[in-house]
Each structure stands twice: as C-alpha cells, then as structure tokens.
Amino acid sequence: MESQETVKRPQEEANGVPKAHQDDSNHEPALKRMKLDGMSEDASQKTPRARVKGIAPIKEEYLTLAPGQVAKLGEAEVVVDDDDAEGRTAPETTQESSAKDGKRKKQKGGQNKERAFGTFSDAQRLCNSVAWTPEFSPRHCKFGDRCNALHDIRKYLKDGRRADLTTFGGKCPLFEKYGKCPSGWRCLFVASHMDEIKHDDGRTELVLVGGDSKAAAGEEDGPGGAGDINTGVVNMVPIAVKHDLSRKRVALDKSDKYLDWLSKDIDLYRKHYHRQKDDEDESKDYSAQYVEPPFKPSEKRRVYFGRETPVLAPLTTQGNLPFRRLCVELGAQVTYSEMALGLPLLQGQKADWTLMRAHESETTPPLFNPSGPVVQGYDNSKDLKFGVQIAANVPWIAVKATETLSRFLPHLRLIDLNCGCPVDMVYKSGAGSALLDSQSKLERMIRGMNAVSEEVPITAKIRMGVRDDKFTAQKLIERLALGSEDMRGVLGAPGCAAVTLHGRTRQQRYTRDADWSYIAECAALVKNLNEKSNDLADTIRETDENTLPNGGKMYFLGNGDCYSHVDYFNHIDNAKVDSVMIGRGAIIKPWIFEEIEKGQYLDKSASERLTYVEKFARYGMEAWGSDELGINYTRRFLLEFLSFFSRYTPIGLLEYLPPAINDRPPAYNGRDDLETLLASKNYQDWIKISEMFLGPAPPGFKFQPKHKSNSYEAEG
Numbered sequence: 001m002e003s004q005e006t007v008k009r010p011q012e013e014a015n016g017v018p019k020a021h022q023d024d025s026n027h028e029p030a031l032k033r034m035k036l037d038g039m040s041e042d043a044s045q046k047t048p049r050a051r052v053k054g055i056a057p058i059k060e061e062y063l064t065l066a067p068g069q070v071a072k073l074g075e076a077e078v079v080v081d082d083d084d085a086e087g088r089t090a091p092e093t094t095q096e097s098s099a100k101d102g103k104r105k106k107q108k109g110g111q112n113k114e115r116a117f118g119t120f121s122d123a124q125r126l127c128n129s130v131a132w133t134p135e136f137s138p139r140h141c142k143f144g145d146r147c148n149a150l151h152d153i154r155k156y157l158k159d160g161r162r163a164d165l166t167t168f169g170g171k172c173p174l175f176e177k178y179g180k181c182p183s184g185w186r187c188l189f190v191a192s193h194m195d196e197i198k199h200d201d202g203r204t205e206l207v208l209v210g211g212d213s214k215a216a217a218g219e220e221d222g223p224g225g226a227g228d229i230n231t232g233v234v235n236m237v238p239i240a241v242k243h244d245l246s247r248k249r250v251a252l253d254k255s256d257k258y259l260d261w262l263s264k265d266i267d268l269y270r271k272h273y274h275r276q277k278d279d280e281d282e283s284k285d286y287s288a289q290y291v292e293p294p295f296k297p298s299e300k301r302r303v304y305f306g307r308e309t310p311v312l313a314p315l316t317t318q319g320n321l322p323f324r325r326l327c328v329e330l331g332a333q334v335t336y337s338e339m340a341l342g343l344p345l346l347q348g349q350k351a352d353w354t355l356m357r358a359h360e361s362e363t364t365p366p367l368f369n370p371s372g373p374v375v376q377g378y379d380n381s382k383d384l385k386f387g388v389q390i391a392a393n394v395p396w397i398a399v400k401a402t403e404t405l406s407r408f409l410p411h412l413r414l415i416d417l418n419c420g421c422p423v424d425m426v427y428k429s430g431a432g433s434a435l436l437d438s439q440s441k442l443e444r445m446i447r448g449m450n451a452v453s454e455e456v457p458i459t460a461k462i463r464m465g466v467r468d469d470k471f472t473a474q475k476l477i478e479r480l481a482l483g484s485e486d487m488r489g490v491l492g493a494p495g496c497a498a499v500t501l502h503g504r505t506r507q508q509r510y511t512r513d514a515d516w517s518y519i520a521e522c523a524a525l526v527k528n529l530n531e532k533s534n535d536l537a538d539t540i541r542e543t544d545e546n547t548l549p550n551g552g553k554m555y556f557l558g559n560g561d562c563y564s565h566v567d568y569f570n571h572i573d574n575a576k577v578d579s580v581m582i583g584r585g586a587i588i589k590p591w592i593f594e595e596i597e598k599g600q601y602l603d604k605s606a607s608e609r610l611t612y613v614e615k616f617a618r619y620g621m622e623a624w625g626s627d628e629l630g631i632n633y634t635r636r637f638l639l640e641f642l643s644f645f646s647r648y649t650p651i652g653l654l655e656y657l658p659p660a661i662n663d664r665p666p667a668y669n670g671r672d673d674l675e676t677l678l679a680s681k682n683y684q685d686w687i688k689i690s691e692m693f694l695g696p697a698p699p700g701f702k703f704q705p706k707h708k709s710n711s712y713e714a715e716g
C-alpha cells in the first residue's frame with residue numbers, strides 16, 4: 001500500500017540527479033522548504049483551520065465570503081464532470097463558405113454535434129488564386145467566372161474582413177518570427193507585412209512583404225494549413241493520401257493477409273474452446289491445429305519510460321498541438337495525440353488526420369538517464385516524445401488504422417490503443433472502456449496491431465474495470481503481457497510495449513480519488529509477469545523473439561490525480577510504476593513538468609501564468625494561422641484550456657500543502673487583480689483573457705464550457 005504522507009517524504013531525486021548533487025535546502029520537507037509569497041510569520045504560526053476534504057484551504061485573508069458562508073460552500077456538492085470533458089467532442093467548426101450554386105452552405109468539421117461555436121469567417125471570402133500573390137499577378141482561378149469569392153484585394157481588405165488587430169503591437173507574430181506569413185492577405189495583422197509599391201507607369205500595387213508565401217495553393221488549407229512556411233508542424237499527411245484512403249485506393253496488404261489468417265484462427269479457437277468445455281483431452285487441440293500467421297511482427301524500436309520521463313496524457317480537445325508544445329517546453333518528456341477514431345482515419349477524414357500532427361519539439365528524444373536501469377537495446381537518439389492514440393471497436397479497424405498510421409506518419413513513438421474511454425458514444429460502439437470486458441478481442445487487436453506496425457511499438461491505456469464492483473485490470477494486464485494461456489504457447493506474447501492504468505473504473509466519476517493502492521498492486525504484478533515473460537522468451541526465442549517488446553519488459557505507467565512533483569515521485573517510489581501519466585494536472589498547471597524537473601513547488605505569479613496564455617495564443621496561430629479562421633480556432637482551444645487553467649489555486653494562497661487536484665476553492669481574491677481574473681469561473685472573463693492576445697471575439701462567436709464546472713460558477 002502506498003504511503004499517503006506525501007509532504008513529509010524526504011526530498012526525492014529530481015530527474016535522476018543524485019540527492020548528493022542537489023541543493024541542501026531541498027532536503028527539507030516540501031512544506032518547510034517552500035517560500036510562499038505573502039505567508040507572514042504570524043500567519044504561519046496561527047492555529048491552522050481543520051482541513052476539509054474537497055475544499056482548498058485558502059488563507060482567510062484571501063477569502064471573499066465570511067467564514068460562515070465559506071462553511072456553507074464547503075458542504076456544497078461540488079461536481080466537476082471531467083468524464084464529460086474526456087469525451088470525443090472536438091468542438092464543431094462552422095465555417096460559412098460559398099457553394100458553387102451561389103448559396104451559402106455550412107461546412108462542418110470536428111465531431112461534436114452538441115456544441116456550436118458560432119461562425120467565424122470573413123464577411124466575404126477571398127479567392128485562393130489571389131490570397132498570397134501580388135495584386136497584379138493573380139494565379140489562374142479554376143472556377144473562372146463562376147467563382148463568387150473576391151478577387152479584388154483592395155475590396156477584400158476594405159469590406160471583406162475585419163480591421164487589423166492591434167494586439168502584439170499590431171505586428172504579425174508569424175511574420176516577426178519567420179519573415180513570411182502563411183495567411184497572406186487574410187492575416188489579421190496584414191498591415192504589418194504588406195506594402196504598396198509604385199511602378200514606372202505610375203500604377204501602385206499591393207504586395208506582401210516576404211514574397212508569395214504559399215507555394216501550392218489548395219494544399220492543406222484551413223486550420224492547420226501553414227503553407228510552405230515551416231512553422232514546426234510535422235506529420236502533415238498530403239491531401240492525395242487522404243483522398244486515396246477515402247476512395248479505398250490504399251492497399252493494406254499486410255493487414256489483409258493478417259486479418260484473413262485471424263478470421264480462420266478465431267474459428268479454430270472457437271471450436272477448440274467449445275470442445276474443451278466437454279472434453280479434457282481435447283485441450284491441446286488448438287496448438288495442434290494452429291496455423292502460423294502469414295508473417296511475424298517486425299522488430300520494434302524499443303521504448304523507455306522512467307522517473308525522468310513524466311508523461312502528458314492523451315487529452316481529447318485539450319491535448320492539441322499548441323498545448324502539447326507548451327508542455328514540452330515546460331518539461332513533458334512524452335506526449336500523446338488526442339484520441340483519433342480508427343474508422344475515420346481509414347476513410348481519410350481530415351479531422352482525424354489533423355489530430356496526428358505534432359510539433360517538431362515533440363520529435364526530439366525524451367530525457368534518459370543512462371546510469372539508470374539498463375534497457376536492453378534502447379537507443380535514445382532514435383526515440384522521440386510523440387505517440388498517437390486510436391480507438392477501435394473491432395480488430396480489422398485497429399489493425400488497418402495501425403498499418404496506415406505507421407506507413408504515413410514519419411514521426412511516431414508508438415501507437416496506443418484506447419481501452420479506457422468512458423464516453424457512451426465510444427463505449428456503446430464496443431471501443432474504449434468496452435474493450436475491458438472483451439479481453440479476447442482486445443488481445444487480438446494488440447497482436448494484429450503489433451504484426452503490421454513495422455518498427456512502431458504498440459501500447460494500451462486501460463482503466464481498473466468497467467464497474468465499481470469488478471476490477472478486471474489485473475487479469476487483463478496478464479493477458480497483455482503474456483497472452484491468454486492458450487495462445488501464449490503457440491503465438492508468444494501479444495507484444496504490448498507498455499500499459500498505462502488509470503486508477504478508476506468507467507462507472508466512477510472524477511469526484512472520487514484514483515486508486516493508487518490498486519495501481520501499486522498491478523505494478524507488482526507487472527514486475528512478476530516481466531520475469532515470467534523472460535522465461536517464456538527463452539522457450540520461444542528461437543522461433544519468434546519479435547513478439548516480445550523491449551527484450552521482454554512491458555513498461556507500466558500509473559495515472560490519476562497527479563498534481564505535483566510530490567505526487568509524482570511518491571507514485572514512482574511507492575507504487576513502483578515506471579512513470580506517471582499526468583492529465584488534468586497538466587492542463588490546470590502546465591508547469592507541473594517543471595516542478596518535477598526541479599523537484600520543488602513553484603508558486604507562479606499571475607503575470608508568469610499569463611505568459612503561458614500568450615504562448616498558447618502564439619503557438620495556436622502558428623499551427624492554425626493568423627487569419628479569421630485560425631485566430632478563432634486558436635481562441636476556441638484557448639478557452640477550452642482556460643476552463644481548466646482557471647481551476648488553479650495559487651499555492652501561495654494555501655494554508656496547507658500539498659495541494660490536491662480534487663480540492664475546490666471557496667470564492668477568493670488573488671494577490672493582484674490578474675490573479676483574481678485568472679481564477680474566474682465565468683467564461684466571459686476567459687473570453688476577455690483571450691482578447692488580450694487575439695483581439696476582440698467576432699460578433700458571432702460563442703463559447704460554452706464543456707462541463708458545468710461547479711455550483712458557484714458565475715452566470716454569464
């Protein structure tokens with residue numbers, strides 16, 4: 001059982017730095033060590049108020065309500081429904097566009113059909129044929145006279161769009177950084193990178209400074225399109241590939257062969273299984289009749305997870321590219337894409353392929369302490385941070401999506417199968433957490449994915465079980481490590497390189513703490529299984545050593561409620577997981593990774609926190625563009641981010657440590673106005689914060705937080 005005394009533990013090693021090399025002051029217990037702004041001697045000597053579970057212990061001087069009222073709030077049921085937030089409900093983009101018949105039609109992107117964000121496009125569309133060219137040198141417009149977009153740049157600048165923004169001093173952040181702007185004339189800072197030149201014949205021409213910034217118009221337009229300027233986005237899959245996928249023109253030979261074999265094998269196994277029930281002597285029948293799969297899995301690149309590699313969780317909507325880039329900058333060593341659905345990937349759908357993009361900072365190797373535990377064959381220089389996650393409900397989708405991903409994505413650490421998503425839409429289809437109750441199917445998925453993924457390792461993310469009264473993770477972990485008893489003898493292990501366990505069931509909501517003692521039990525089990533798997537390896541090594549990942553080691557990560565370096569190292573040292581995956585903690589305080597790296601609490605000032613908001617805005621524009629669409633796409637995801645970021649209670653205001661992720665603060669005032677503003681639960685304040693960097697939200701812009709955050713949320 002894991003120690004609960006997180007604060008009293010001696011200082012842990014920060015990222016593999018031996019204790020002896022750390023600052024002496026770090027040996028103090030965290031509570032003593034921390035210097036908190038505003039914590040006067042007097043305040044620290046007062047008799048502390050009793051700690052109430054679920055309520056952040058804000059110092060009295062910051063509370064905005066009388067103590068009696070605070071007590072009332074303390075009793076209130078504060079429910080933050082993060083299960084809803086976890087859902088695959090990428091916000092819907094509504095983009096008005098002119099159709100060929102001249103009528104305006106709505107184009108929908110993303111998955112969410114419940115939340116609308118209004119429209120945010122220019123009043124009049126500028127044709128692509130002139131969007132990046134000098135005024136007098138338009139490209140050929142393939143629609144000719146039928147094109148109803150504007151071709152007159154002056155008219156567009158005057159009437160077709162909003163006036164330039166004045167944020168960032170009116171200077172285009174992309175142009176400032178790259179000397180070109182991928183949004184061309186549509187950029188909402190275009191005045192900072194355009195010029196009017198006078199020709200000898202007296203005519204004046206509008207030109208973009210930095211030249212024609214888009215090489216091939218039509219490629220990768222819209223959010224995510226960055227033209228020919230390298231803004232550090234990788235894994236951009238050409239439109240032609242998506243098109244071919246949508247027309248079923250991409251041959252997936254490996255998958256086809258494997259699936260053909262699999263269907264025969266399933267038949268065989270079924271017969272064996274039913275016979276075995278009545279006849280003990282037939283129990284070896286499966287291995288006797290078993291036919292080898294058409295090919296063996298290729299040798300995999302080895303992965304590594306350790307105490308120096310804190311992991312950012314896959315986070316639908318929240319875990320977008322700009323956010324991950326921020327986290328990597330703050331010390332995240334491993335990142336995951338948002339969950340993509342297998343079938344839309346196979347159908348070449350743009351929204352799901354867009355989720356597979358990464359920032360170049362995610363393609364660098366994670367930290368690795370060579371003097372730590374030896375990992376056979378691990379080559380850190382070939383490793384990278386970014387992995388993708390998919391959901392699938394049947395083996396053929398999982399297998400084919402895996403083959404497609406490993407073929408078309410050049411930057412891929414691993415492919416993770418989601419076996420934990422609790423959301424109805426996913427669960428009822430038989431994917432996500434439904435797989436926890438279909439272990440045989442899940443095993444076949446992992447085997448198949450491993451068979452077709454070439455060098456890319458396959459991993460799984462699971463929960464403790466579906467229902468609160470039945471934890472199934474232990475059985476499943478055994479199966480993922482070794483395979484079912486029948487299959488392991490003939491097929492070897494399924495080849496799962498790592499398992500992440502979120503210490504909750506599907507049924508459980510986020511209000512109850514993650515069960516780290518169960519995670520610790522599973523970690524002990526994995527350790528045993530790894531030893532067993534090595535024995536198994538000896539027996540099958542000659543025939544099929546590729547089935548075993550990492551030379552026989554399946555990594556095990558714990559996940560749930562990690563909110564500081566203290567939690568992080570406590571779980572590594574006491575639950576004995578290889579690493580800890582961090583979800584909400586990273587959205588609420590992205591500098592949790594910096595805390596882990598430095599091994600200390602960081603009391604970030606409001607202005608420092610605002611720099612993270614600014615970075616998000618900049619990274620958003622770099623990923624999605626600085627035109628009307630890109631800016632408001634950025635705004636939407638910034639607001640999603642702020643819906644969690646605003647939950648941070650500055651530790652300098654707390655009477656006790658450690659802070660707990662599930663604690664909610666009573667109403668309080670920050671140490672300055674900005675700190676108060678950043679803590680606002682009113683989404684209109686979040687819009688105001690977005691406007692500091694992205695300018696005024698357009699008139700049609702709407703934002704609904706994904707979940708009702710709590711009972712004392714301000715009305716909009």
Ligand SMILES: Cc1cc2nc3c(=O)[nH]c(=O)nc-3n(C[C@H](O)[C@H](O)[C@H](O)COP(=O)(O)O)c2cc1C
Pocket residue numbers: 082085086087313314315316317318338339389418420421461502514559560561562581582583584585
């Ligand atoms: C907003 C949100 C989105 C999530 N999206 C995913 C997802 O796409 N795939 C997944 O496996 N888990 C997803 N999760 C679950 C997290 O990865 C993680 O397992 C869970 O939040 C528990 O970790 P935490 O307590 O550190 O937040 C999501 C959770 C949240 C709050």
